[in-house]
Structures are given as structure tokens and as C-alpha cells.
Amino acid sequence: xxxxxxxxxxxxxxxxxxxxRRQGFxxxxxxxxxxxxxxxxxxxxxxxxxxxLGLPRRSGIEVLKALxxxxxxxxxxxxxxxxxxxxxVAGLDxxxxxxxxxxxxxxxxxxxxxxxxxxxxxxTATTLQVADLRLDPATREVSRAGRSILLSAREFALLEALLxxxxxxxxRAQLEDRLYGWGEELESNAISVxxxxxxxxxxxxxxxxVRGLGYYAGPEKGTAPxxAGPEKGxxx
Ligand code: CA
Numbered sequence: 710x711x712x713x714x715x716x717x718x719x720x721x722x723x724x725x726x727x728x729x730r731r732q733g734f735x736x737x738x739x740x741x742x743x744x745x746x747x748x749x750x751x752x753x754x755x756x757x758x759x760x761x762l763g764l765p766r767r768s769g770i771e772v773l774k775a776l777x778x779x780x781x782x783x784x785x786x787x788x789x790x791x792x793x794x795x796x797x798v799a800g801l802d803x804x805x806x807x808x809x810x811x812x813x814x815x816x817x818x819x820x821x822x823x824x825x826x827x828x829x830x831x832x833t834a835t836t837l838q839v840a841d842l843r844l845d846p847a848t849r850e851v852s853r854a855g856r857s858i859l860l861s862a863r864e865f866a867l868l869e870a871l872l873x874x875x876x877x878x879x880x881r882a883q884l885e886d887r888l889y890g891w892g893e894e895l896e897s898n899a900i901s902v903x904x905x906x907x908x909x910x911x912x913x914x915x916x917x918x919v920r921g922l923g924y925y926a927g928p929e930k931g932t933a934p935x936x937a938g939p940e941k942g943x944x945x
Contacts, residue, residue, distance in 0.1 A: 733862030742767025777804035
């Protein structure tokens with residue numbers, strides 16, 4: 710999951726970014742409202758935004774209103790230091806999906822992130838699954854046919870990105886964006902190395918490469934074009 714942290718307090722911003730990166734998120738951090746605006750309007754895609762309200766140069770509420778005015782539905786969790794009802798109401802009314810009052814526990818933030826991204830993706834199930842391969846974002850458990858499989862944080866993040874939309878091809882660049890924040894060291898073949906490791910651990914039958922396009926999870930799709938009408942000899 711790729712996250713943007715908008716926070717002017719250097720202690721909170723830094724510790725939040727490091728904690729989220731340790732969890733395997735690609736987390737980027739901007740320090741004021743104008744920088745947040747610029748990044749969010751640039752077309753760079755985030756799975757969720759953690760937005761402080763009291764910011765220099767442009768308030769969090771203004772950043773949020775501008776985001777929604779652009780028709781951007783990226784989930785936003787408002788972080789507010791003040792336990793003021795007006796802040797929560799203003800945030801939600803401006804288009805926030807949820808809010809957290811500082812100081813908060815990392816576990817609660819992670820649960821809220823899972824909830825807002827699940828809703829945004831139109832999913833009601835809390836686990837991701839194709840065939841007998843199952844991933845639980847909350848417990849971070851992966852299993853195949855009921856057998857638990859241990860993955861590294863990056864392998865988990867990569868598999869999660871693919872399982873969110875089974876059958877949909879995700880490009881290498883999209884996966885790199887999901888796995889790496891700004892300034893994080895990235896080998897050019899990193900994604901194919903992780904794919905190789907995932908196939909070794911999970912079996913190769915559910916993880917596929919489409920040359921030149923990217924990767925998908927699910928049963929292998931046939932390479933033949935879809936027939937226009939009923940196939941010759943088909944039972945239908
Ligand atoms: Ca602040």
C-alpha cells in the first residue's frame with residue numbers, strides 16, 4: 710500500500726513514516742499544505758492519505774477540499790491533535806473518510822487504513838482470495854490450501870497489490886510505486902525477483918507474467934482471443 714503522510718510536526722512525521730515502512734508500506738511524507746497539494750495534483754497515485762489539519766501554508770481542510778474538487782476519491786484519514794468536535798466534523802464534511810485523534814496507536818491507524826481502502830475498493834470481505842490462496846491484511850497471514858506461508862514485508866505487499874484485483878494486469882511501474890517510497894533504494898529487477906520468490910513459496914500456477922505488460926494473480930487466462938459467438942462443439 711502506498712501512503713502519503715501530510716504532517717508538519719517532524720517528530721510525528723518521521724516516526725510515522727518509519728513505522729509504516731517497517732510494516733511494508735511505501736510511505737512518503739510532505740510537511741506543509743502547499744507541498745501536499747502539489748503532490749496530490751501531480752497525478753501520483755496513493756492508496757490513502759494521512760492528513761494533519763493544522764498545517765503551514767495551506768490548511769488540511771483546504772488541501773482536502775481541493776482534492777475532492779478535482780474529483781479525486783483517494784481515501785483520506787484526517788489526523789487531528791485537538792479532540793475538538795468541530796475539527797472532526799469539518800474534516801468529514803470536507804470529504805475525509807475517517808479521522809484519528811493524536812496521539813494514536815499504530816495498530817488503530819493500520820486498522821482504519823485497512824477499512825478505508827477496503828471500502829474504496831468496493832470490497833466487503835476482509836480477506837483477499839483467489840482459488841485456495843488467501844491473504845489476510847489484518848493478521849498479515851498468507852495461506853495456500855489452509856497451509857500458512859511466511860512472506861517478507863515486500864513479498865506480502867506485492868501479493869496484496871495483485872490480489873486486490875484478481876485477473877487484472879498490474880504493471881511493474883505500478884507495483885514499484887506500491888512498494889517503494891521516494892528515495893528508497895530500488896533495484897531495476899526488484900519486482901521480478903520478488904515475483905520469483907513468491908512463486909517459489911506459493912506455487913507458480915496463480916501468479917502470472919504478461920510479457921511487456923505486467924503481472925496478475927488468478928487462474929491463467931488463455932492466450933486465444935475470445936470467440937465472437939458460441940464455440941464450435943461447445944455444449945451451449
Ligand atoms: Ca500540525
